[in-house]
Amino acid sequence: MAECENPIRFGIMGCAQIARKVSRAITMAPNSTLFAIASRSIDKARQFAVRNNLSEEVKLYGDYNDLLDDPCVDAVYMPLPTSLHLKWAVLAAQKGKHLLLEKPSALHVKELDKILEACESNGLQFMDGSMWYHHPRTAKMKDFLSNLELFGRIKAIHSSSSFTGTSQFLENDIRVKPDLDALGALGDAGWYCIGAILWSMNKKLPTTVTALPAIARNSAGVILSCSASLYWDEGKTVATFYCSLISHETMDLAICGSNGTLRVEDFIIPYEESSAAFSFTSVAKFVDLHIGWNVKPQEVHVACKLSQEAMMIQEFSRLVKGIKLSRLRPDSKWASTTRNTQLVLDAVKNSIEIGFKPVQM
Amino acid sequence: MAECENPIRFGIMGCAQIARKVSRAITMAPNSTLFAIASRSIDKARQFAVRNNLSEEVKLYGDYNDLLDDPCVDAVYMPLPTSLHLKWAVLAAQKGKHLLLEKPSALHVKELDKILEACESNGLQFMDGSMWYHHPRTAKMKDFLSNLELFGRIKAIHSSSSFTGTSQFLENDIRVKPDLDALGALGDAGWYCIGAILWSMNKKLPTTVTALPAIARNSAGVILSCSASLYWDEGKTVATFYCSLISHETMDLAICGSNGTLRVEDFIIPYEESSAAFSFTSVAKFVDLHIGWNVKPQEVHVACKLSQEAMMIQEFSRLVKGIKLSRLRPDSKWASTTRNTQLVLDAVKNSIEIGFKPVQM
Known part of the structure; x- marks a missing residue:
C-alpha cells in the first residue's frame, strides 16, 4: 500500500456537473491526486474524462462498487443525488474510504447519523463539500x-x-x-x-x-x-x-x-x-x-x-494523511458542522x- | 396675505434634535423660509434659535397655539412625540396649516386617518418626514x-x-x-x-x-x-x-x-x-x-x-405653492405612502x- 500513501488518491463517485469543478480542485491541491472516477456506465465515465481533459492515468469505472473495491483509492468524493447518499456513503465507509460528501449531506439527520457513524466506526475522515x-x-x-x-x-x-x-x-x-x-x-x-x-x-x-x-x-x-x-x-x-x-x-x-x-x-x-x-x-x-x-x-x-475548492481538498487530504500516516483521529469538527447544518x-x-x-x- | 406667499413660510412645532436638521433644510430649500419656531416655553425656543444660529427674523413662540394662530405661517413641520401628533396635527390643519409631520405619523392608523381627514377637508398638503x-x-x-x-x-x-x-x-x-x-x-x-x-x-x-x-x-x-x-x-x-x-x-x-x-x-x-x-x-x-x-x-x-431633506422641503413647498397660488388639489400620493406604512x-x-x-x- 506504500505506493498509495502520498498524495491522497481520490475516487469520484458520480459525474455530476459539480464533479468537474472538484476534479479540477483535486488536481490543483498539492497533496491530492485524482486516481479514479466512476459512473453508472463506463461510457459516462469516459465521456467525463474526455470532456474534462483528465489524465489517461485516471482509472475509469462503470460501477460504483468497482471504485469502492479499488484498494488504492484513499478517499471518495461523492456528488451523487442526496437520496443515494445513505446507501453509497455507508458502503464507502465500510470499504474504508474517507468521505468528502456533496451537500446536502442527507435527506434528514437520521440518515446523516448513519453515514457519520459508519465513518467514525471505521476511523475515517468526513467532510461535506461546502467550499467557502x-x-x-x-x-x-x-x-x-x-x-x-x-x-x-x-x-x-x-x-x-x-x-x-x-x-x-x-x-x-x-x-x-x-x-x-x-x-x-x-x-x-x-x-x-x-x-x-x-x-x-x-x-x-x-x-x-x-x-x-x-x-x-x-x-x-x-x-x-x-x-x-x-x-x-x-x-x-x-x-x-x-x-x-x-x-x-x-x-x-x-x-x-x-x-x-x-x-x-x-x-x-x-x-x-x-x-x-x-x-x-x-x-x-x-x-x-x-x-x-x-x-x-x-x-x-x-x-x-x-x-x-482546492483548499478544501488540501485540508481534507491533510486530515486523511494524518490518519493514514500518523494514526491521528479524524477531525470531528467537519462532521459536527455538517450535522448542525x-x-x-x-x-x-x-x-x-x-x-x-x-x-x- | 400677499406678503406670505413667496417663499413658503414654515413654523416648526417642537425643538427635537431632528428639528435642527430640518430647520437647516428649510433654510437651504430655495422656495421655503423658516418663519417661526415654537416650543413649550419661550426659553427653549430661544435656546434652539441660538444653538442653531437661526436668523433673528425667525419668530419665537413659547406656546404651540401661538404659532398656529400666526396667519403668516403657511406650513408646520411637527417633530413632536408621536403621542402628541393627533392633537396638534389636527389642530394645525384646523388652523389651515399645511403639515409636514415627523414619523412615525401616529400611534395607529385610526389616529392617522383623523389627521389625514383634517388635512384633506381643509385642502392642505400632508407629507411625513421620511427624507430618503x-x-x-x-x-x-x-x-x-x-x-x-x-x-x-x-x-x-x-x-x-x-x-x-x-x-x-x-x-x-x-x-x-x-x-x-x-x-x-x-x-x-x-x-x-x-x-x-x-x-x-x-x-x-x-x-x-x-x-x-x-x-x-x-x-x-x-x-x-x-x-x-x-x-x-x-x-x-x-x-x-x-x-x-x-x-x-x-x-x-x-x-x-x-x-x-x-x-x-x-x-x-x-x-x-x-x-x-x-x-x-x-x-x-x-x-x-x-x-x-x-x-x-x-x-x-x-x-x-x-x-x-432640503429636497423634501422643496417638494413639499412646491405642492403647497400649487395649492396656494394655482388652487391645485393637495397631492394625495404622500398621504397614501404614509398611510400604507x-x-x-x-x-x-x-x-x-x-x-x-x-x-x-
Whole structure:
C-alpha cells in the first residue's frame, strides 16, 4: 500500500456537473491526486474524462462498487443525488474510504447519523463539500466577528442564496426531482445560508426555527424557494434567510453586531478565484445633524493562491494523511458542522410541513 | 396675505434634535423660509434659535397655539412625540396649516386617518418626514427596479435599520418612552424598513404580515428591536426586516428580482451629503465550472446638489405653492405612502401582540 500513501488518491463517485469543478480542485491541491472516477456506465465515465481533459492515468469505472473495491483509492468524493447518499456513503465507509460528501449531506439527520457513524466506526475522515469555509476570506471575516471591540456581540444575520435555474435545469436537474433531491432549494441554496448563519454563531444551534409562509414549489412539490427565521437566546439574536432556484444570483451574508457590521455578497462562490473581498463598518456614528456618517465601509481584499475548492481538498487530504500516516483521529469538527447544518435544515423542513409553525431545537 | 406667499413660510412645532436638521433644510430649500419656531416655553425656543444660529427674523413662540394662530405661517413641520401628533396635527390643519409631520405619523392608523381627514377637508398638503424618498438616488434605484430586462419581477426584499442608542438615549429619549413614542424601534427605525419595502413594491400592501418572535424591550415595555416578514401573492414575494435601537448602525436595503439584484447600505442617511451610491448586478451567471461570476456589481453614484431633506422641503413647498397660488388639489400620493406604512406598522405591532401570529391585511 506504500505506493498509495502520498498524495491522497481520490475516487469520484458520480459525474455530476459539480464533479468537474472538484476534479479540477483535486488536481490543483498539492497533496491530492485524482486516481479514479466512476459512473453508472463506463461510457459516462469516459465521456467525463474526455470532456474534462483528465489524465489517461485516471482509472475509469462503470460501477460504483468497482471504485469502492479499488484498494488504492484513499478517499471518495461523492456528488451523487442526496437520496443515494445513505446507501453509497455507508458502503464507502465500510470499504474504508474517507468521505468528502456533496451537500446536502442527507435527506434528514437520521440518515446523516448513519453515514457519520459508519465513518467514525471505521476511523475515517468526513467532510461535506461546502467550499467557502476553506477560503482564506472566511477566516478573515471570522477575525472581524470575533473582535469584541470592532464587532461586539452578534445581533442579526441575514443570508440570501439564489440563482435562476434555466428552464432545462428546472425540468431536468436532480435538484428539482423529488426522488433524487427532495430538499430542492432548501437543500441546495439553503444549505449555504444555514451554514453561514451557524458559522456566524460559532456553530451554536438556534433555540427556535420558523419557516416563513413564502414558498414556491414545482409541480412535483419540490421547493423552488423558501425563507426561514432562526432565534437564539430568547430572540436576542435573530437570523433570516432566503433561498431560491428561481431568483437572480445572490450569495449574501450580512451580519450586524453591537459595534460593527459585516457584509459579503459572494460568500459561496467569490466573484473571481484569485481574490475575494468583504466589507465592514465599525463603531459608525452619524455626524452632527445626522447629515452623514463618520465612517464608510472598509473593503478587505483577501488573495487566494489556491481556489477555495482546492483548499478544501488540501485540508481534507491533510486530515486523511494524518490518519493514514500518523494514526491521528479524524477531525470531528467537519462532521459536527455538517450535522448542525442538517439539523437546522430538518427543522426548517419540519416547520414548513407543520404549517410554518415554530420548531424548538 | 400677499406678503406670505413667496417663499413658503414654515413654523416648526417642537425643538427635537431632528428639528435642527430640518430647520437647516428649510433654510437651504430655495422656495421655503423658516418663519417661526415654537416650543413649550419661550426659553427653549430661544435656546434652539441660538444653538442653531437661526436668523433673528425667525419668530419665537413659547406656546404651540401661538404659532398656529400666526396667519403668516403657511406650513408646520411637527417633530413632536408621536403621542402628541393627533392633537396638534389636527389642530394645525384646523388652523389651515399645511403639515409636514415627523414619523412615525401616529400611534395607529385610526389616529392617522383623523389627521389625514383634517388635512384633506381643509385642502392642505400632508407629507411625513421620511427624507430618503426625495434623494435623487431613490429615483435612480426605482428606474433599475422598474426595468423588466435588468431587474425583472421582484422576489425578495430585506431591509435593516439600526443604531446603537447611547445609555443616555436609552434612558431619556422620547423614542423609548411609552407615553411619548410607544412604538419604539418599530416606529422609529422600523418605519424606514417598512417604507423601503413598500416603496420597492410600488406601495402594494402585503397580504400577510408576521412579526418574528425575536424582540427586545426596555423595562417599560417599549420595543428596542424587532423583526418581521411580509408576503405578497401567496408568498411569491417575501420581505423581511430588522430594526433596532441597540445594534450597530445599518441602513440596508437589498432587493432580489428574477433578473437582477439591488443593494444599498445607507438608504436612510447617505454616507455623505453631496453624493450617494447604490450597486446592482444584472443577469449574472457563474462562469464555466462555477469558479467565478461573469459580472461584478456595478456602482451607481448619484450627485445631490441639495441635501435630501432640503429636497423634501422643496417638494413639499412646491405642492403647497400649487395649492396656494394655482388652487391645485393637495397631492394625495404622500398621504397614501404614509398611510400604507402605518398600516403595515400596525400589522407588525398587532402580530407581536397576538403572539407573533400572521396578520392578514
